[in-house]
Amino acid sequence: MYSSHVRPWYREEPCKSALNRVAGMPFAWSLNPYMGCVHRCTFCYVRAFERRADRPAGDDYGRTIRVKVNVVHVLCRELARPAWRRELVAIGAATDPYQPAEGHYRLTRGCLEALARARTPLNLITRGPLIVRDIDILRAAAARADVDVSFSIPTLDESVWRRTEPGTAPPRQRLRAVRALADAGIRTSVGMAPILPGISDRPEQLAAVVRAAREAGASHLWGNVVHLRPGTREHFFEHLARDWPEELERYRRLFAGGAYMARRDAEPILSQVARLRAKWGMAERRLASSPPARSSEPEQLALV
Numbered sequence: 001m002y003s004s005h006v007r008p009w010y011r012e013e014p015c016k017s018a019l020n021r022v023a024g025m026p027f028a029w030s031l032n033p034y035m036g037c038v039h040r041c042t043f044c045y046v047r048a049f050e051r052r053a054d055r056p057a058g059d060d061y062g063r064t065i066r067v068k069v070n071v072v073h074v075l076c077r078e079l080a081r082p083a084w085r086r087e088l089v090a091i092g093a094a095t096d097p098y099q100p101a102e103g104h105y106r107l108t109r110g111c112l113e114a115l116a117r118a119r120t121p122l123n124l125i126t127r128g129p130l131i132v133r134d135i136d137i138l139r140a141a142a143a144r145a146d147v148d149v150s151f152s153i154p155t156l157d158e159s160v161w162r163r164t165e166p167g168t169a170p171p172r173q174r175l176r177a178v179r180a181l182a183d184a185g186i187r188t189s190v191g192m193a194p195i196l197p198g199i200s201d202r203p204e205q206l207a208a209v210v211r212a213a214r215e216a217g218a219s220h221l222w223g224n225v226v227h228l229r230p231g232t233r234e235h236f237f238e239h240l241a242r243d244w245p246e247e248l249e250r251y252r253r254l255f256a257g258g259a260y261m262a263r264r265d266a267e268p269i270l271s272q273v274a275r276l277r278a279k280w281g282m283a284e285r286r287l288a289s290s291p292p293a294r295s296s297e298p299e300q301l302a303l304v
Contacts (some may be wrong), residue, residue, distance in 0.1 A: 001046040008038050008065050010101060015068040017091065018075035018111070027123060028087040028093070031075070032098040033107035035066040037095040038128060042235070042239045043194050043226050072110035077119040086145065089115060091124040099127025109134050115274055116141035125150040125191065127168045129177040135184045143149040144187055151178050151218075152191045156208045163243045164196070175216045182217025185200045190218045192273065194226035197254060201225075201269050210276040220283040225266045229259040 013162065019029045068074075078084065087276050089245070091097050094217060097108040112134060115122050122141065124131075131138075141147050156171045181188040190213035206223075208225050213221050228236055233255065240248050277284060 008036075008063050010065050010067050012067045012069045013073055014070040017078070017106070018068070018071050018079050020178050022090070022093075025090070026088075027090040029089045031071075031089050031091045031111060032094045033068055033071045033097055033105075033111055034092075034095050034099065034101055035068070036064055037098055037167075038065065038099050038101075039165060041165045042131060042162060042236050043196070043228070043232065045229065045232055047229065065099075067101060067105055068107065069105070071107050071113060075111055076114045079114055079120065084118070084120075086118065086120045087155050088123060088146075089177055091122060092126055096117055096126050096128055097124065098126045098130040100128075102128070102130055109137060112137045112141055116144055119144040121146040123150065123153060125147045127152045127165070127174060127194040129169050129173050130204075132177050132180045135181065135186070138181070138186050146187075148187050148189065149181055150189045150191045150222075151175075152193065153209060153213070154192055154194055154196075155205055157200060157205055158213060160196070160205075163239070164199075175212055178213070178216040178218050181214070182219070188218050189220045189222065190216075192223035195223060195269055195273075196266070197228050197269065198250055199244060201272075203272060206272055207276055208270075210273070210282060218282070220272075220286055221277055222284055223270065225269055227260045229254050250269045 019031055022028060022030050032202065091108070091111065097111075102108050112122070118139060122145070124147075126149070138147060138149070151174050153171050153174050154165075158170070161168070162170055178188050179244075190209070192206070192209050195206070200206075210221060226236075228251075237248065237251065240251060254265055260266075272286075276282075
């Protein structure tokens with residue numbers, strides 16, 4: 001039986017580099033103060049990369065968290081190099097920078113301070129309301145360079161949330177954090193991703209997220225449907241068979257051709273999101289473009 005209350009083991013390990021080159025994304029660099037995530041979302045795409053690296057991708061994923069204890073020092077050294085061009089840095093593409101460990105280690109805060117001093121633009125994605133602790137440094141960073149915070153809120157449906165995001169803060173709590181950031185003048189978006197066909201894609205479910213995001217002060221919103229690579233797919237299907245067995249055959253059909261849904265299946269859902277975004281006056285999230293580069297950490301290549 002799956003449990004979201006397993007106590008994780010924290011491995012304090014130094015890192016050799018803080019910034020990772022990324023290719024094929026609208027940012028050139030990624031930064032993750034931690035590796036592994038206690039949120040343990042059933043649909044998490046990082047499970048696929050963990051499996052490829054021969055690390056636990058099933059229920060054991062998230063029970064071991066690597067803490068890069070020297071990441072702030074290494075980042076400061078990298079940002080001080082004459083060759084640093086202040087390109088956009090994405091924080092949290094592979095693991096949440098505001099998972100509970102951050103309350104103790106404060107590595108994300110230290111990295112934000114370093115990026116602010118270096119006048120480096122940043123995009124941060126999280127499910128963690130702990131980010132409100134760092135409103136002061138986010139405001140300081142935004143005064144020096146572009147800062148964009150994205151809160152991942154796939155659904156407000158409590159039943160869906162409890163079954164698919166067992167280690168995360170409740171969606172309404174995340175919305176309160178969105179409001180706090182917006183009130184502080186920090187550009188904040190809501191990411192409605194991943195949307196789960198047959199589970200969280202009903203019109204009223206989608207509308208509830210968009211309306212709540214707008215009311216919380218989010219300036220823009222983006223959405224995407226789930227994708228299931230090997231490693232993620234098997235784990236998600238196990239939970240689907242337990243929680244929504246009536247949907248299992250549908251998902252086998254949707255993903256029979258690979259990790260991504262066919263356009264004909266995904267487009268109706270994304271069109272609904274676009275219509276709701278227009279209705280509520282929400283712009284679509286856009287990141288500043290960065291030149292393509294080769295990635296040293298492939299697990300950093302996706303945001304949703």
